[in-house]
Amino acid sequence: MAEDGTERIDLTGWFVGEYPRLVRFAIVVCGDAHLAEDLVQEAYIRARLAGARTEDRIGAYVRRIIVNLSRSRFRRILAERRALDRTDPVTEAAPVGERDEAIWSALLQLAPRQRAAVALRFYEDLSDADIASVLGIGEGSVRQHLFRGMTRLRALLGEGGER
Amino acid sequence: MKLEEELRAAMHARLDAARVRALDARALDARVDHRRRRRTRARTIALVAATGSLALGIGFVANEFADAPAGPVAPAPSSPVDGTPIHEPGQPIPLDAIPEGVSAHRLGDLRVFIVRDGNDVTVFDTDIQHQPGEGHLWWCPNERVFAAPAHGELFDARGRYLAGPAARGLTTLPATVRDNVVRIDLEGTPGASRGPESAELPAGYADGDRAWNTGPGSFCDAPLTSRPMTFAIPGPDDFTIPFDAIPEGTSLHHVPALVEGADARAERTPGEPIFIVRDGRHITVFAAVVPDHPNRGSLFWCPAEGVFGSPPDGELYDTTGRVIGDTANRGLLRINSYLGDEQLIIDPLTRQPGLAVRRHPSAEPMPVGYTGAWNPAQETTFCLSPLIGGYLGASPEPLHAPLWPAALAIGVGIAAFAIGMIWLRRRRLMVR
Numbered sequence: 001m002a003e004d005g006t007e008r009i010d011l012t013g014w015f016v017g018e019y020p021r022l023v024r025f026a027i028v029v030c031g032d033a034h035l036a037e038d039l040v041q042e043a044y045i046r047a048r049l050a051g052a053r054t055e056d057r058i059g060a061y062v063r064r065i066i067v068n069l070s071r072s073r074f075r076r077i078l079a080e081r082r083a084l085d086r087t088d089p090v091t092e093a094a095p096v097g098e099r100d101e102a103i104w105s106a107l108l109q110l111a112p113r114q115r116a117a118v119a120l121r122f123y124e125d126l127s128d129a130d131i132a133s134v135l136g137i138g139e140g141s142v143r144q145h146l147f148r149g150m151t152r153l154r155a156l157l158g159e160g161g162e163r
Numbered sequence: 164m165k166l167e168e169e170l171r172a173a174m175h176a177r178l179d180a181a182r183v184r185a186l187d188a189r190a191l192d193a194r195v196d197h198r199r200r201r202r203t204r205a206r207t208i209a210l211v212a213a214t215g216s217l218a219l220g221i222g223f224v225a226n227e228f229a230d231a232p233a234g235p236v237a238p239a240p241s242s243p244v245d246g247t248p249i250h251e252p253g254q255p256i257p258l259d260a261i262p263e264g265v266s267a268h269r270l271g272d273l274r275v276f277i278v279r280d281g282n283d284v285t286v287f288d289t290d291i292q293h294q295p296g297e298g299h300l301w302w303c304p305n306e307r308v309f310a311a312p313a314h315g316e317l318f319d320a321r322g323r324y325l326a327g328p329a330a331r332g333l334t335t336l337p338a339t340v341r342d343n344v345v346r347i348d349l350e351g352t353p354g355a356s357r358g359p360e361s362a363e364l365p366a367g368y369a370d371g372d373r374a375w376n377t378g379p380g381s382f383c384d385a386p387l388t389s390r391p392m393t394f395a396i397p398g399p400d401d402f403t404i405p406f407d408a409i410p411e412g413t414s415l416h417h418v419p420a421l422v423e424g425a426d427a428r429a430e431r432t433p434g435e436p437i438f439i440v441r442d443g444r445h446i447t448v449f450a451a452v453v454p455d456h457p458n459r460g461s462l463f464w465c466p467a468e469g470v471f472g473s474p475p476d477g478e479l480y481d482t483t484g485r486v487i488g489d490t491a492n493r494g495l496l497r498i499n500s501y502l503g504d505e506q507l508i509i510d511p512l513t514r515q516p517g518l519a520v521r522r523h524p525s526a527e528p529m530p531v532g533y534t535g536a537w538n539p540a541q542e543t544t545f546c547l548s549p550l551i552g553g554y555l556g557a558s559p560e561p562l563h564a565p566l567w568p569a570a571l572a573i574g575v576g577i578a579a580f581a582i583g584m585i586w587l588r589r590r591r592l593m594v595r
Contacts, residue, residue: 012188019186024178033181041191048195049202103173122171123178154166 014058015044025063028119030070031108039066060134067116067135106156114149117142209583216576223569258282258343265302265320270347275336276302276309278320288334288351291316300333306365309333317364324357326364331356402509404439409507413440413464413482415451415550418511435511437498438464438471440482446507448498453478454517455492462495465546468530471495472546477535484517490535493517 015022019040026036043065047058107115113135120131128139135142261268261279268275278285289300291311301310308325309318316327324332332354338347402418416437436451451462453473463472470487471480479488484495494517499510532545 012192016186016188020183023183024181027178027181028174037184041186044186044188044191045195045198048192049198099169100173100176103170104177107170107174118170119174122167123174150166153170157166159166 009058011044011048011058015047015062018059018062022062022066025119025124026066026070028107028123029067029112029116031115039069042069060130063120063134064136067112070116071112102157103153106153109156110149110152113137114145114152117145118149118153121146205583205586209579209586213576213580213583216572216579220569220572220574220576223566223572256345256347258284258340258345261345265304267302270336270349273349275347276300277338282340284338284340284345285321286336286338286347287322288336290334291329303365308365315368317361317368318354319361322354324354325361326368329357402511403506404509406505406507409439409441409446411441411443413438413466413550415464418509436462437509438462439507446500447483448500448507448509449484450496450498452496453491454494454496455490457496463546464550465530465548466550467547468545470530472537472549474537474546477533477537479529479533480517486517488529488533 022040022043023033023036026039027033030036030039043062046065047062107118110118116135117131120126120134126134128142131142132139135145137145258279261277261284263279263281265276265278268277274289276287276289278287287309291300302308303310307320309320309322310316311327311329316329317325318329318333319325322333322335334351334353336347336349336351338345404416416439418435418437438449438451440447440449449462449471453462453476455478456473456476461473461475463474464470465472469482471482471484472478472488476490477488478491479486480491480495481487484497486492486494496517501508501510530545534545537544537546
């Protein structure tokens with residue numbers, strides 16, 4: 001038992017099991033597979049240093065570390081990444097078969113919080129309340145990030161106005 | 164297909180196909196341990212630095228407030244007082260500042276005796292070269308010898324070995340006199356090696372272990388001591404009193420002082436009475452206690468008779484602190500003092516025991532009416548208007564230390580703590 005009476009979990013075991021899911025979430029957040037692994041490993045180190053957590057909170061806690069890391073320490077690397085993306089913009093009319101690639105490229109052009117909210121909703125299938133818990137913001141802000149993210153995606157994909 | 168569904172499908176298609184290597188938890192655990200050690204070390208350093216600085220600052224402030232009213236910072240003493248002029252090393256000394264005969268001086272942290280005969284000046288180091296730092300040399304004017312009381316070393320007026328365990332004669336510091344200015348070379352010349360003991364030693368000089376200052380009957384009747392002169396500049400526990408506030412003659416003052424307790428630890432007393440005897444610029448400070456009964460207190464000053472006395476057993480002392488009664492075994496306890504810039508600096512921690520000599524047979528007769536034990540409340544007592552217990556004259560004030568070191572120390576402490584905590588929080592990523 002932890003000092004506050006909550007049940008301690010095997011953090012290492014939990015991380016080994018969740019590692020693929022966390023890396024995939026981090027790929028959406030930062031847009032780079034190698035960087036995503038670094039992000040998750042850094043999140044693991046920080047979670048270990050911060051102490052034990054209960055299992056129902058550890059998932060949100062670690063994802064929030066990943067989002068925050070991508071917005072702070074990895075900001076410079078991400079800026080370089082976005083600069084590279086701008087040199088190869090998404091074409092207005094995506095050819096058949098390449099639709100997924102176009103959507104993915106558009107996704108990577110969203111603001112970090114919008115991208116994180118979209119990933120948590122459509123890849124992790126979380127509710128507004130759960131997304132708010134991960135991002136440390138209110139549910140209203142979550143809905144706003146999702147709305148603006150989808151609007152921007154539609155604009156990038158040439159589907160303006162619809163929702 | 165709606166964009167939401169397309170988005171969900173695109174993300175799964177992309178991410179589910181992504182190859183993710185297994186997590187190497189052992190390698191990451193090593194990094195966790197490394198960071199944990201580094202964080203602990205940084206936290207320890209920050210806390211030690213912050214705590215130390217805070218304690219330093221608080222100590223400054225506490226000391227300042229405990230010592231109560233702040234006075235001016237005392238300059239380094241420069242004027243002669245009580246036969247112990249103080250000089251900086253290398254500083255030319257006016258010949259007029261050195262009295263004829265033998266006088267005790269301080270050259271920086273060096274204690275010396277200067278023997279002046281007109282324009283001839285001889286300077287002796289007080290190191291007796293028996294035990295380093297013992298430096299406890301007395302000049303016995305009646306017997307005309309230098310003597311170290313602890314082990315009985317004796318030297319004649321020219322510093323030559325006479326008796327005792329000293330290895331050689333006194334070290335001489337070369338001195339030149341030109342235009343009434345004395346310049347002293349601090350590189351001394353060691354005295355000649357000891358020869359045979361002198362056949363004619365002073366009468367009363369004890370044989371055996373040669374220690375002779377521990378009881379009545381010492382041969383050295385009126386010594387001039389090289390002690391106590393242990394401060395080149397005022398110490399932090401010193402007190403000052405404006406020179407003009409000290410009346411001529413004998414006056415009673417109170418000094419809140421740190422005194423050595425029974426268990427040899429310094430302790431603060433609420434207010435210790437002291438007697439200051441002033442004769443022009445010649446000042447002597449006595450603790451107002453009876454040396455034979457230090458816990459009994461109540462030393463009186465009898466102004467009409469010009470003596471110090473204690474009623475219960477009738478101890479009497481003259482204004483130099485020497486025993487003149489029949490019942491005292493040791494002279495009054497002196498408190499070291501010296502003159503600063505128009506102020507007397509009192510060092511309450513450095514005290515000089517009175518000479519362990521009883522009344523000399525040829526001393527002045529006892530005051531009229533003296534009957535041994537005496538009660539000052541009786542009309543027949545010899546001490547008609549004793550001075551004791553009340554406050555007279557200015558109270559010495561503690562030396563004032565500036566507050567800015569305390570403020571600086573506290574500021575550094577808080578800054579170190581804050582920087583340390585901010586740094587630590589940044590290192591471990593506080594979730595926002």
